[in-house]
Amino acid sequence: MNELAQVLKLTLHEKRDVALAIVFGVLAGLASVALLASSGYLISKAALTGQMTVLIVIGACLKLFGLGSAVSRYSERLFSHRATFTMLGNLRVSFFEKLSPLAPELYSKYRSGDLLARIIGDVESLQNFLLRVFYPPIVLLLVFSGTILFTMYFSVYTAILLAVGYLLTAIVVPAYFAWRKRRRNWKTRESRGALSAEAAEFLYGFRDLKIYRQLAGKEQQLARLAESYNEEQRSEGKEEVYSQSANGFIALLVSLAILASGAYFTAAVELDGLFLAMLVMISLGVFENVAPMAAFPAHFEESRKAAVRLESVVGEKPREKGIDELPEGSLSISAKNVGYVFPGEQRPALEDITIDLPPGSKTAIVGPSGSGKSTLLAVLMDILPASSGHVLFNGISSEEFPQESIWQRLNVVLQENHFFQGTLRSNLQIADPSATDEQLASAMEKVELGGFSLEMDVEEKGQNLSGGEKQRLAIARAILKKGEVWMLDEPVSSVDSKTGQLIYERLFEGQPDKTFIVVSHDLTGLEKMDQIIVLEDGRLIEIGSYNELMRSKGYFYGLKEIEQQVMA
Amino acid sequence: MKDLKQLAFEQKIAITLLTVMSVLKGAAMIGQAVFFVLVADGVFIKGKDFGEITPFLFGLLLAIIVRSAAGYLIGRTGVDMAAAIKRQLRLKLINSFKEDPLLSSAESHSGQKVSLLMDAVDETDGFFSKYIPQLIQSYIIPIMLLAAIVSQNWTTGLIILVTAPFIPVFMAIVGKRTKEKADEKMEQLNRFSGTFLDILQGLTTLRLFGQGKKQKDKIEESSKNFRDSTVDVLKSAFLSSLTLEYISMLSIGIIALEVGLRLVVFDNLSFFSAFLIMILVPDFFTMLKDFGSAFHTARGSVSASQMMDEEFSKERKQVVWGETELAEGKVPHLSLENLHFAYNPQFELRDVSIDIEPYSKIAVIGKSGSGKTTLMHLIAGLLPIKEGSLLIDGKPQEEIEESSWFKQFSYISQSPYLFAGTIRENIAIGADRETSRKEIDEAAEKAGISELISSLPQGYETAVGEGGRGLSGGEKQRIALARAFLKKPTIVLFDEPTTGLDLQTERVLQQSIEELSRYATVITVAHRLHTIRNADSIVFLDDGRVAAAGTHEELAANFEPYRNLLPLPQGGAPR
Helix, strand or coil: CHHHHHHHHHHCCCHHHHHHHHHHHHHHHHHHHHHHHHHHHHHHHHHHCCCHHHHHHHHHHHHHHHHHHHHHHHHHHHHHHHHHHHHHHHHHHHHHHHHHHHHHHHHHHCCCCHHHHHHHHHHHHCHHHHHHHHHHHHHHHHHHHHHHHHHHCCCHHHHHHHHHHHHHHHHHHHHHHHHHHHHHCCCHHHHHHHHHHHHHHHHHCHHHHHHCCCHHHHHHHHHHHHHHHHHHHHHHHHHHHHHHHHHHHHHHHHHHHHHHHHHHHHHCCCCCHHHHHHHHHHHHHHHHCCHHHHHHHHHHHHHHHHHHHHHHHHCCCCCCCCCCCCCCCCCCEEEEEEEECCCCCCCCCEEEEEEEECCCCEEEEECCCCCCHHHHHHHHCCCCCCCEEEEEECCEEHHHCCHHHHHCCEEEECCCCCCCCEEHHHHHCCCCCCCCHHHHHHHHHHCCCCCCCCCCEECHHHCCCCHHHHHHHHHHHHHHHCCCEEEEECCCCCCCHHHHHHHHHHHHHHCCCCEEEEECCCCCCHHHCCEEEEEECCEEEEEECHHHHHHHCCHHHHHHHHHHHECC | CHHHHHHHHHCHHHHHHHHHHHHHHHHHHHHHHHHHHHHHHHHHCCCCCHHHHHHHHHHHHHHHHHHHHHHHHHHHHHHHHHHHHHHHHHHHHHHHHHCCHHHHCCCCCHHHHHHHHHHHHHHCHHHHHHHHHHHHHHHHHHHHHHHHHHHHCHHHHHHHHHHCCHHHHHHHHHHHHHHHHHHHHHHHHHHHHHHHHHHHHCHHHHHHCCCCCCHHHHHHHHHHHHHHHHHHHHHHHHHHHHHHHHHHHHHHHHHHHHHHHHHHHHCCCCHHHHHHHHHHHHHHHHHHHHHHHHHHHHHHHHHHHHHHHHHHHCCCCCCCCCCECCCCCCCCCEEEEEEEEEEECCEEEEEEEEEECCCCEEEEEECCCCCHHHHHHHHHCCCCCCEEEEEECCEEHHHECHHHHHCCEEEECCCCCCCCEEHHHHHHCCCCCCCCHHHHHHHHHHCCCHHHHHHCCCHHHCEECHHHCCCCHHHHHHHHHHHHHHHCCCEEEEECCCCCCCHHHHHHHHHHHHHHHCCCEEEEECCEHHHHHHCCEEEEEECCEEEEEECHHHHHHHCHHHHHHCCCCCCCCCC
């Protein structure tokens, strides 16, 4: 239950709706019991007397309880759902607050979109916590307490049997099934993951599989995984049916016991037979409220696991960092023996990199794909922490400064830049909320997007923009930020080379005193860079100006040779 | 919904079992009520002693056991049926993926297909595990209950017959209204739930721009809006169940009044019958209401089934193969005659005729979108030829035996796919036979990857992830080469990478293609000048047609577009 403590706290954050839901839930439960009780009494009474008045009074009660039960049920549903959605909102906010300090590092460490989908799914699945885990046992306890108190007046044995029935159906049986569920630990989720991964491999690797005659084998494997996922689902489904039926069976047995004891005491003239039908109807009615408890084990386990998984994402402590502010003025950046290893991988992505980026310098990082260019940039901008060595700002280790204080000074364009649903304006204003329309328009013109209206809608993830447009928009956004250091990761790879060169020229010439660090796979136009850093396999293998590198006829020269060989 | 129902009713055993169990459950429900009432009637009205009613208690116990067991079996059968059908659907989907020749070239829709296999199939679960069992019970049990009620008092039956139809009618009316309202709000709802994902996805951007903190309010606000409009939609759904509840309450009330009147005023109904009716009537209405909620779950399954239908009904033209086996190890003569292929109205490959001598080197060039890759796929036998023919040693491809053809060649693409597994497994996949350690070593050596592999702590047993995570582009390329060396093909199809390779891979690729071409015909989608110049014949594709073909010298002399393509070295003239 510890895992769910946090969720519980957030649920009870706004108590009013939860309290109202419980009150109406109890009222609805009690009214439906009362309805059945009065109908049982009505029939018994009617069998004995010929008085119309009794009939009318009880008939009126029947209507009252019926209406009361229906209306209370309606209110209960309304308030409990309101409370649930309030809780979900709180959960999102609290989760966001915890994720936010971890985000850039977490996202680039686990290069996967699954992480987010999983988070969203888990947050959503916690909506069942209030509705199906936390609140049914409480409502049930109160409904039973009320019913037991009432029956005590007529028959102590019935009251005791009801109490036993409550313990069995609301506590013992659900707890037993929850325990079984935890112990059996269904691998439904895992087998689903395996099937989904295998299906992706089947589809993405289709051509190679077909040519290498492996399609049939992979198909069988896929079918096998589909089978085992199906079997897990089947056995989990059966367990749920079992739990439901067991609970229902026990409830009926208790009603049988109540009938038997009632009949016994009626026969022994210790109980007025007039109440026998009523007591039986009460027991049938009150156990109808137990039905939701059958789903309790499944929802409990699901909520618990979701809470554990969410905790494992945000449970990582943010890196310890100093609290110094990065000093104003020009900024020199250097890396000393920097290395980086991605979690779970053995080969280092970066090894022993030492470079110097003085203020106002222009540096290009080049190298084949997978050589560690983007990783180096991420370490330089403090998104990823160096596994060894240090990144220094004005000679002081980056560990001394909070990330925000560093990022404030950087204009960053990543390979993948996020755009939010909204307009071009709202997306640009992320960089500078106070920017005027003139400033926004001028930034757009600098990246050759002058023809676009600021009011233009941007769809989710900017999917209505082309790759090149997104890249240029990201540059425009960075222009508005006015940091001293530009860090660009293949910023114009999807833009035609002429426009790309034009944008570079504008950036360089418009801001000669700013520092530029550009990752590029394209080797043209590097003549104007102060230094070119050549990486291979995570190691720095060459460094120098364009002319120096070309003269020394080393690795860069070789890459350049090949580039000139390539026909578009 | 019809198709899903058909699928369900094909499960004859399950349906029979559900029917039998529903009858049993109905009988047990009646039995339970009867014994309940017999006991109460016995001690209360007839004044029997406890010993006399004991048999009824045992009868009741039996009824309870039967009812629970039947209920349990109905549930299990539903789960089993859902599992059987989902299995069937998944296998059918996998099979339809396997037979889609276009898959080999279109990777873009793979994500959608995965979601079809996972989510869409799972969404049909509720239809089979909940809706169908409920449907069958709703056909059977209420009628049995009604019969029992009528046998006691026909007027009660009449009241039920008049009032009960209101429930499905109201359900339909209110359900339709709710659905309209829900649809209307759906877009709004999706937007709200999207905001959270949007913000989480953009968290890196937000933090880099120092906007992380401000977003908290945005989430809070959008969550509130989300809550309010969801509750709004739910309100009308709850209201509909309130109405239903009220209708059934009203009917029960009328029946109670009628039964009471007969008991008290006319005195022509026994306590036994009255009590029995009062137990059976609520059960009757509960069955109807349950059916309503099951109907609700079924609706979600329908759109999922429509998506699957679309996939199943796609027209697929298969590549046809024959019986003639190709001689192993003999480099075949290939001849393309007026080949024609169309993907969609926007793109087609027309009138392609190329003659490919054994051991020759062919370079295919052209702008992106000119059909180079499609041509490679056609030669490989991955796509169906629409018109014209591909002759292999003079025989049409349709007569060749499929696996003897695939044994002949290797395809080295720009981004070779590495499967989850060890490096050894990924190289061995190249050969369609048992391979020795030595063979794999040799292949890796030739592909210039053995040094790297032995530098890894686990060497050949190093696991590479899906798509070869953890390896650079050049390393994946070299593993693909090792596959080819192991396979010893007679035809090599090679999609030359444009950029991004390391110098070693560049060198290895050149040497390897040279080496492979000594034993095989090599057809390259070429991007590098030396590859093109070394080719025996260059095929220049433009907009799906062969615009020109010939050697470098011929094309350079006679074909203007080719000259324009050649890179200009420092001097300014083509090298």
